[in-house]
Amino acid sequence: MKLAVLGGSFNPLHLGHLFLADAVLSELHYDRVILVPAYRSPFKLAAAGMENSARDRLEMTAASIADDPRLTVDDCEIRREGVSYAVDTIADIIRRYAPDEKPGLIIGDDLAADFPQWNKSDEILAMADIIIARRLHSDTVLNIPYPCTHITNDVMEISSGMVREKIAAGAAWRYLVPAAVRAVIESRGLYGLNPRPTESPAQSLILRVEAAARENLSLERFLHSRNTALMARDLCRRFPAYKLDPELGYLAGMAHDLGKQLSEKELIKLAKSDGRRILPLEKEKPSLLHGRASAVLLKERFNVHNEAVLEAAALHTLGGKNMGPLAKIVYIADKMEVSREKVDPAVRKLVYTGNDLDKIFVMALEQTISWLRAKKLKLSQDSINLLEKMRRSSG
Numbered sequence: 001m002k003l004a005v006l007g008g009s010f011n012p013l014h015l016g017h018l019f020l021a022d023a024v025l026s027e028l029h030y031d032r033v034i035l036v037p038a039y040r041s042p043f044k045l046a047a048a049g050m051e052n053s054a055r056d057r058l059e060m061t062a063a064s065i066a067d068d069p070r071l072t073v074d075d076c077e078i079r080r081e082g083v084s085y086a087v088d089t090i091a092d093i094i095r096r097y098a099p100d101e102k103p104g105l106i107i108g109d110d111l112a113a114d115f116p117q118w119n120k121s122d123e124i125l126a127m128a129d130i131i132i133a134r135r136l137h138s139d140t141v142l143n144i145p146y147p148c149t150h151i152t153n154d155v156m157e158i159s160s161g162m163v164r165e166k167i168a169a170g171a172a173w174r175y176l177v178p179a180a181v182r183a184v185i186e187s188r189g190l191y192g193l194n195p196r197p198t199e200s201p202a203q204s205l206i207l208r209v210e211a212a213a214r215e216n217l218s219l220e221r222f223l224h225s226r227n228t229a230l231m232a233r234d235l236c237r238r239f240p241a242y243k244l245d246p247e248l249g250y251l252a253g254m255a256h257d258l259g260k261q262l263s264e265k266e267l268i269k270l271a272k273s274d275g276r277r278i279l280p281l282e283k284e285k286p287s288l289l290h291g292r293a294s295a296v297l298l299k300e301r302f303n304v305h306n307e308a309v310l311e312a313a314a315l316h317t318l319g320g321k322n323m324g325p326l327a328k329i330v331y332i333a334d335k336m337e338v339s340r341e342k343v344d345p346a347v348r349k350l351v352y353t354g355n356d357l358d359k360i361f362v363m364a365l366e367q368t369i370s371w372l373r374a375k376k377l378k379l380s381q382d383s384i385n386l387l388e389k390m391r392r393s394s395g
């Protein structure tokens with residue numbers, strides 16, 4: 001897999017960013033562009049305070065790539081906090097994605113001349129291929145004193161600052177950003193706009209579940225839920241034969257850990273109401289009930305009655321007999337999403353490229369069981385039985 005990284009504040013992400021990512025994919029034949037919203041940019045004079053908008057910027061970026069499987073959003077800079085240096089991000093991306101060759105790092109020609117002054121620019125050059133995109137100079141070829149590749153993208157006259165100013169001034173701005181970004185700006189009332197409720201009930205359900213996850217979970221857990229949701233949505237699209245609605249994948253991924261912050265008492269109470277018995281292992285370690293509790297919350301608080309979504313949330317912890325495809329997908333996404341540190345690169349690659357869902361599921365299950373064994377934690381007999389059954393059936 002050939003990866004390129006496009007970092008930025010994305011405040012907000014606009015069409016110029018996506019146009020640029022597309023130009024790199026088309027012109028240089030990369031397989032995937034990873035968009036990395038900065039927590040705090042080392043460049044911007046106004047960087048102080050930009051961390052306050054990190055979640056909004058991340059959500060807009062995530063929303064904007066929804067219908068393009070060649071794009072990924074990675075929240076490593078936001079999880080890392082502090083000043084977002086490219087050198088740390090590139091090292092982190094290489095470690096987690098294990099790309100086949102050096103990743104590309106896309107920078108605008110407005111920043112290119114100062115690149116040698118970036119933090120540890122020599123290390124960046126050793127790890128990544130620098131791709132210089134046109135931002136200001138549509139016809140001049142810059143003389144750059146380090147190895148790099150130029151792309152010949154057209155310059156789009158849009159900047160995030162321009163979008164923000166137009167919103168604040170009540171001028172036209174809506175079609176400078178992807179529709180999904182516009183929806184986030186409008187529904188949240190960002191940049192001084194009056195919030196407006198979204199119109200589609202499915203979208204507003206997702207926004208409500210997201211809001212609950214944001215409020216009730218730690219930042220780390222919320223970001224994990226978002227990553228799980230994005231990966232589940234991707235996987236639903238990658239396996240069209242199962243006819244899964246990618247938005248339901250997103251919903252199930254976003255909701256799967258809703259119960260995570262509850263007390264043991266609350267977990268037991270909620271899990272009991274799903275009508276299934278509490279397993280001995282669950283009794284011993286009630287935190288294992290958080291998946292079942294999440295499913296009950298989805299049903300009772302959010303009025304979700306889609307059995308596949310409820311099953312996916314309920315079974316993501318221990319797995320279960322006869323899991324449907326959505327439950328397998330959420331199980332995989334929960335264990336393999338981009339911020340999970342201990343994923344074997346070969347397994348991660350299979351998650352992105354494999355064409356047999358059951359095979360990916362077996363690998364996710366095997367990896368989880370071996371993590372638990374390494375930590376000397378108790379295994380559920382159900383998980384072991386399930387793995388044996390899946391191994392038999394997938395040959």
Ligand SMILES: [Fe+2]
Nearest residue numbers: 256257316317
């Ligand atoms: Fe979980």
Ligand SMILES: [Fe+2]
Nearest residue numbers: 224256257334
């Ligand atoms: Fe999880």
